[in-house]
Amino acid sequence: MTTSLAQDAIELLLDLAERGEIDPWDVQVIEVIDRHLSQLAPSLSPGGIPYEADLSRSGQAFLYASMLLLLKADTLVRAPLDEDPEEFVEAFWPVDGDGQQLSLPFRLETQLQRRAVAPPLQSRPVSLGEMIAQLETIAQQFEDNPQEGRSRRRRKSTKRETAAEIGQLAHEENLTETAEEIETFLLQHWEAIAAGKPWVSFERLLECWSRPSQNQQSLAERQVAVFWALLLLASQSKVELFQEQFYRDIQIKLTPESPIAPETA
Numbered sequence: 001m002t003t004s005l006a007q008d009a010i011e012l013l014l015d016l017a018e019r020g021e022i023d024p025w026d027v028q029v030i031e032v033i034d035r036h037l038s039q040l041a042p043s044l045s046p047g048g049i050p051y052e053a054d055l056s057r058s059g060q061a062f063l064y065a066s067m068l069l070l071l072k073a074d075t076l077v078r079a080p081l082d083e084d085p086e087e088f089v090e091a092f093w094p095v096d097g098d099g100q101q102l103s104l105p106f107r108l109e110t111q112l113q114r115r116a117v118a119p120p121l122q123s124r125p126v127s128l129g130e131m132i133a134q135l136e137t138i139a140q141q142f143e144d145n146p147q148e149g150r151s152r153r154r155r156k157s158t159k160r161e162t163a164a165e166i167g168q169l170a171h172e173e174n175l176t177e178t179a180e181e182i183e184t185f186l187l188q189h190w191e192a193i194a195a196g197k198p199w200v201s202f203e204r205l206l207e208c209w210s211r212p213s214q215n216q217q218s219l220a221e222r223q224v225a226v227f228w229a230l231l232l233l234a235s236q237s238k239v240e241l242f243q244e245q246f247y248r249d250i251q252i253k254l255t256p257e258s259p260i261a262p263e264t265a
Contacts, residue, residue, distance in 0.1 A: 010132050010135055010136075012032070012035065013027070013032065013128060013131060013132060014128075016032070016035070017128055022128070024127060024128040024129075025127050025128070026127070027127065027128055027131055029069060029131070030069075032068075032131070033065040033068060033069075037061055037062075037065065067134060067138050068131060068134060068135075175225075175228050175232060176232070178225050178226070178228070178229040179229035179230075179233055181209075181229075182205075182209060182226065182229050182230065182233065183233060183238060185208075185209050186205075186239070186254065189208065190254065192208075193205065193208045198253055199242070199251040199252065199253050200251070200252045200253070201249050201250070201251055201252070202226070202227070202230075202249060202250035202251070202252060203249065205226065205252060206222065206223065206226055209226070227250075230250075230252065237255055238254070238255060239252055239253065239254055239255060240252070240253045240254075240255050
């Protein structure tokens, strides 16, 4: 697709040059881009491919157009200035015989000499060969990175796929099972781990609660599993989570509405 698009653009340039519609030594980049993009307009004939059905091709065309404009901009930046800065400074700021700059005259505004016309715009023509070389370079870059477009498409997923991935992740971490175990543990041991306080720290819960499968988990994995379970319980209004400051200890409290809340909580 990319190579075909580049070849189409090159063929258009050659065709315009052969018919004398463009100057091979001074190609008007904007005009050529406009002609090429106009070929992507919807076809009015029955069975024609609509513009929206070929977004990939049109997107590549706009990318090519931006790269050609960059080529034009680079040539303008590299173009030398017609006016010598030294001559300009000497004409504006007079010097004496020893080369020392003289002081400004009184009423400087009467000494200024205005230009009769504005200075010519800085320009540097872009040749047909440069445009073709630029198109071939872009096409080669696409061919050298064929997986980039596919990887971007793979990163995009539908809401259903995203929900399925989240559900699978939660299933792998046994989120519901862990939440039920922590719920039962809090109901049975709240007074012991709270020690008369209305709150229990996250680290305290992590220290007191354990299960056989945790022997195969690292500390970070245990922390993540317990935290996700607490988030699930909080979403069910069974516990409250509180944090005085960011990155500080998380405090856990049983809600009055919680069915696991003991009468003394």
